[in-house]
Amino acid sequence: MDxxxxxxxxxxxxxxxxRRRRRKAHGGVKNLGVDESLLDHDKFAYRWINDAxxxxxxxxxxxxxxxxxxxxxxxxxxxTDFGNAVSxxxxxxxxxxxxxxxxxxxxxxxxxxxxxxxxTELDEQLAxxxxxxxxxxxxxxxxxxxxxxxxxx
Numbered sequence: 536m537d538x539x540x541x542x543x544x545x546x547x548x549x550x551x552x553x554r555r556r557r558r559k560a561h562g563g564v565k566n567l568g569v570d571e572s573l574l575d576h577d578k579f580a581y582r583w584i585n586d587a588x589x590x591x592x593x594x595x596x597x598x599x600x601x602x603x604x605x606x607x608x609x610x611x612x613x614x615t616d617f618g619n620a621v622s623x624x625x626x627x628x629x630x631x632x633x634x635x636x637x638x639x640x641x642x643x644x645x646x647x648x649x650x651x652x653x654x655t656e657l658d659e660q661l662a663x664x665x666x667x668x669x670x671x672x673x674x675x676x677x678x679x680x681x682x683x684x685x686x687x688x
Contacts, residue, residue: 569621569638573607580646583636585625591637599646600639609640 574581581603584594594600601609603621610620626634668674 568623573603574640576643578643579640580643581638581640583623583625584639586635586637587628594639599641601641603638603640 582600584591584600591602595602604610604619605621606619621638622635624633625636628634663669
């Protein structure tokens, strides 16, 4: 006996399962939209950085991010032309011009050290908040329950 075709939408369970398969097929967090064979995820962390205001200068001159080139290398520090850089249009600026983002990389060891430093600072702020202090360590005059402040993660 043949199954009857169901009219209308497919069951939600089928739709959810299909969506999840598609999402996983894209490669997860390592999907940067570039040729993965040019990337070395063991040695470097990769990010798209917007060329907005002074962000590129902050990240490339005052931090350790380097702009990637089409052949998997890095632009020279004194480069004034991003013509060979890996880039993509990611939006529109307020003035109507295209927003361009550049693929940059940072040595993984330095990236992880920076992330550890950021997390330490956040943990210290959270500890101060739990005892009723501001993020800067100032005493708060707000209500603090007898049991203290609990912040769940």
